[in-house]
Each structure stands twice: as structure tokens, then as C-alpha cells.
Amino acid sequence: MTGKTKRNIIIAALVVAIGLAAYVATGSAQAPVTFKDIGYSTVDDTQAEVDYQVTKSPRATAKCAIKALDSKFAVVGWKVVEIAANEPQDDPDGGRTTVQRTTLRTESPSVSGVVDNCWIVDSGK
Structure with a gap:
């Protein structure tokens, strides 16, 4: 793997992690x-x-x-x-x-x- 590929994988993983954190935060903020x-x-x-x-x-x-x-x-x-x-x-x-x-x-x-x-x-x- 090249350095550019590793960097792109890390960026993609961070984007997914941030999206998941945002989903969990907004989902639990709305009380049932x-x-x-x-x-x-x-x-x-x-x-x-x-x-x-x-x-x-x-x-x-x-x-x-x-x-x-x-x-x-x-x-x-x-x-x-x-x-x-x-x-x-x-x-x-x-x-x-x-x-x-x-x-x-x-x-x-x-x-x-x-x-x-x-x-x-x-x-x-």
C-alpha cells in the first residue's frame, strides 16, 4: 500500500466514525x-x-x-x-x-x- 492509499483509508474511517458519533448523539438526544x-x-x-x-x-x-x-x-x-x-x-x-x-x-x-x-x-x- 502506498502512503496516499493509507491516508485515504484513514480519512474514510474518520468520516465514518464522525458520522456514527453524530447519529448516536442526535438519536439519544430525542427522548422517547x-x-x-x-x-x-x-x-x-x-x-x-x-x-x-x-x-x-x-x-x-x-x-x-x-x-x-x-x-x-x-x-x-x-x-x-x-x-x-x-x-x-x-x-x-x-x-x-x-x-x-x-x-x-x-x-x-x-x-x-x-x-x-x-x-x-x-x-x-
Whole structure:
């Protein structure tokens, strides 16, 4: 192999490596599911309600972990809920975003409620 051929092979390998890195970086930057806390209310000493929105592919099924906290930030209520797949809609985001309300049982009075995490369980290929 000549020096020019080796150099061309190295340049081609670098271009492929950079392209692969860019593909991986942009693919992982787009989260399959996102969530946003909207509101919280205390029903009584044993129940709390958390309002939130979930954005995902309309045909995907997600699960979200919802928690209620007391004044010392201790978890006093916890629930995993399923956000079912739905048909795409004729709204600006195509039915990707849905608003949810989850009622939690609490072991003592709570002062806040939040979404801990959401994940996709079925992508609805």
C-alpha cells in the first residue's frame, strides 16, 4: 500500500466514525417520553392528586412513577401508572401530549406531588 492509499483509508474511517458519533448523539438526544408537572392538590390526610402532562409517540405505551412528599421531602405515597397508546389526533402536536391526573393514597399528609420518572414499555411499532 502506498502512503496516499493509507491516508485515504484513514480519512474514510474518520468520516465514518464522525458520522456514527453524530447519529448516536442526535438519536439519544430525542427522548422517547417526556413529562411535566402541572399541579398538585391534597384531597385529605390520606390522598393526594397530581396533574401532569406526558409527551410520547401516540401509539406508544408509557409508565410513569408518581410520588407524594411530606414537608421533610420523604415519600409518603407512590404509584406507577400506565399511559395507554392512543390514535394520532388533529391537534398541533398530533396527539403526542396528554394531560393526566393521578390520585395517590398517602400514609401521612403530603405537601407536594410530582412525577418521578416516565419510560416507554411498548413502542407501538
